[in-house]
Amino acid sequence: MTHHADHELAQDTIVVASGRPPREHDAPVNPPIVLSSTFHEAVDPAVGDRIYGRMSNPTWDPFEEALGQLEGAALPALVFSSGLGAAAAALSLVPTGGVVVMPRHAYAGSLSLADDEAARGRFALVRVDVADTDQVLATLDTADLLWLESPTNPMLEVADLRTLIAAAKAAGVTVVVDNTFNTPLVCKPLDFGADVVLHSVTKYLAGHSDVVLGALATSDAAVRTDLLKHRTLHGAIAGPFEVWLALRGLRTLALRVERSQANALYLADKLAQHPALTRVRFPGLATDPGHQRAADQLNGFGSIISIELADVAAGEALVAAVRLWLPATSLGGVESLIERRRRQPGEPATVPEALVRLSVGIENPEDLWADLEQALAPLRPGGDSTR
Incomplete structure (x- = not known):
């Protein structure tokens, strides 16, 4: 998307204007749905040619571009087949044997997933009251990943995001923020220093209770590479039609x-x-x-x-x-x-x-x-x- 360099677009304009096709004669104003599982032979697979539908699809690109821009990310977001698929990718950033600090109240799917991973010995799990800043800060010395959700689901506890994220970054702790309740119109956790922002796209972003999707956004190229690798290898990929619907929903x-x-x-x-x-x-x-x-x-x-x-x-x-x-x-x-x-x-x-x-x-x-x-x-x- 192009605009005057001296004018920063507002968020309510970005939701409408981002992820549009190039302005060419007779070109569509909306990106088309590409229904293909495979693509013409790559010139060089190593440089990221599409090759196969599990790795990439042109229909994903506009949505990922739009969400990345809305979250203030330096890179396009990554869309997943569900919010829980995105959560699984985010938790993959934790080293084996590491420590995850997570709210006692949050999306039940994320909590259950973390409990399951902890029970298998993948990492240790510490539950906290995210509204109690001192309690959370006390866990950061041994943590590898801090998972935040604010307001929490369904108790609506509010965390001090600025303080917690800043302290986590100073301690070398990776921060993931579930921003589903807020949307980037209400909060942009990357601006506070978070490493990864998570969305259940099913909810506000798509907005019409007709798709199941998730997404992650980050400005860290190395982190994005790891998340993309997880999506590709574990197969939590989105259907083109669902992503097209999500982009259409994003417009409003x-x-x-x-x-x-x-x-x-x-x-x-x-x-x-x-x-x-x-x-x-x-x-x-x-x-x-x-x-x-x-x-x-x-x-x-x-x-x-x-x-x-x-x-x-x-x-x-x-x-x-x-x-x-x-x-x-x-x-x-x-x-x-x-x-x-x-x-x-x-x-x-x-x-x-x-x-x-x-x-x-x-x-x-x-x-x-x-x-x-x-x-x-x-x-x-x-x-x-x-x-």
Whole structure:
């Protein structure tokens, strides 16, 4: 993508303008889908000619270019067949016998993967409360890799990313940041000094709950080479059609994030006053423990709200009673989703049983609130819970 050298494009322009084909007569404005498993004989395989679909596909390139640019990476990102495939590649950076420091709360798939690798003896695993900066700092002397997620899934704890990343880098510790909840429009961890940024592209980047993809971004050429080697050898490659859909979804990322964040803030304010709830977790609330930290380092507060009810029965009743919200797992799509998280077998035991996670979409906020309000009404103290 070309633009005037004296004018830096804004993020909401980059999502639209990046990854476009060259401006040539009769050329398409959108990159085409290339459906081929193999390519014409390479002149020199050593220089990176495509050769075979497990190594490269022209449809990946525009998306990888766009995401790398959005994250502020010096290199194109790498797309994977799933977020967990990307997580596996990121964990491959840990030397055998090394030490991984990971949040006690994070994406359940990443936690389960790390637990499995640790159980096999690949590395030692240390769990921390990422909101407790001193606790994390105390682990860095022996760590090889620090895995961060902020806000965490689903507890929405906020880490001091600047302090933790700077300390890790000073100690020679590789830093991986899962940026799925934030997107690069809300946070760019590479700017803080992180080595690798991870995304479940399935979520906000693609944005329509119709693909399963992951991605990693880095500015370190040697690290990218290692990650690319892992993708090629382990085969966690993305289908061209899915990546094309993800790039199409990326075009509206700025609009979707702006709307869903505004909706989330509106709903969180309403929910915080509701008597049926015992706690509302959302960094955008001034009363939230992570509010000031999030305000200092993020460009927004995200679109995920976690609420806690009196007990499991109340949580299940809420999910069963909504009509506009969709009772389903995952997050980051245009539609609003609701789920009691501990129904998932991989969720940490420290997540409250009655915690319900809301992924706020882009519907009319009044409609979203009306649906929640009618579902919560019988759960008020003294309410009619028999309906």
